[in-house]
Amino acid sequence: MDPNSNKEVLREFPRLFRQYKDGTVERFMGTDTTPPGTDPLTNVQSKDVTINPQKGVAARLYLPPNPAGKLPLLIYIHGGAFCICSPFNTTYHRHLNTLTDETNAVVVSVHYRLAPEHPLPTAYDDTWEAIQWTATHAAAHGGGPEPWLNDHADFSRVFLAGDSAGANLAHNMAMRGAVEGFGGFTLDGVVLIHPYFGNDQRDELTEFLYPSYGGLTDPKIHPEKDPNLSGLGCRRVLVLVAEKDFLRERGRSYYETVKGSAWSGTVEMVETEGEGHVFHLMNPSAEKSVDLVKQIVSFIKQSQC
Secondary structure (H helix, E strand, C coil): CCCCCCCCEEEEECCCEEEECCCCEEECCCCCCCCCCECCCCCCEEEEEEEECCCCEEEEEEECCCCCCCEEEEEEECCCCCCCCCCCCHHHHHHHHHHHHHHCCEEEEEECCCCCCCCCCHHHHHHHHHHHHHHHHHHCCCCCCCHHHHHHEEEEEEEEEEECHHHHHHHHHHHHHHHHCCCCCCEEEEEEECCCCCCCCCCHHHHHHCCCCCHHHCCCCCHHHCCCHHHCCCCEEEEEEECCCCCHHHHHHHHHHHHHCCCCCEEEEEEECCCCCCHHHHCCCCHHHHHHHHHHHHHHHHHHC
């Protein structure tokens, strides 16, 4: 018998979740998990670390095979509309194994608490805490709590990346770091994959997940309305959009706004024809998915030039 069958529903968003009046949440996708270890296809190693046990902030770390010397550091933030998925999902774990192998980077895949149980801006604060934890290794000059970061991360070549809502989080972390500092590391670039930002239409999901949402001028959701956008705290941005993605125009608008701002960095945009939202996660072996990963690899490797 379904334990939720007699419970009264507060709100439901199809394909995402149902919240009951007693506060419990039933998610419809993104709940499967897979353990860390050594990936048999890439030989990438992974392990889980707890950053804040009271809050549940954590990360899954990835190390490429045969790491030699100091490697770029990629901090990855998963998507899922701020309310589903985690770094431990099979889909994200597979993606990060591939990305770690192809970029030859050390990867920190951030686990933040999900709305609606933990309404926004919780995800922003949790992600920032994970970035600060990562930065302690730079400040400690090899004496941080995590050996993989101490031994292998080059803190002069740090990147943020995320898809969908995770791309929104990545942008906002770059903005926050510009004000508060990154604690000793240099943020070289940000990769935004099919980013979620708002447009000029009301978004009921955002309003439900983000009770303190400031409306169509809230800079977290609407960066084009942010008067401080020119202070973006990195020197390069890569925006990846897809032709059939419902968020395509929002990504393009972000690109145009950043490009036209007084920001001193460089921004580029690549569009994939004939594909929809986060297609690379659904079919990672497809040619266009492989091409998307190559775009990210090329962007990161430019830091070596």
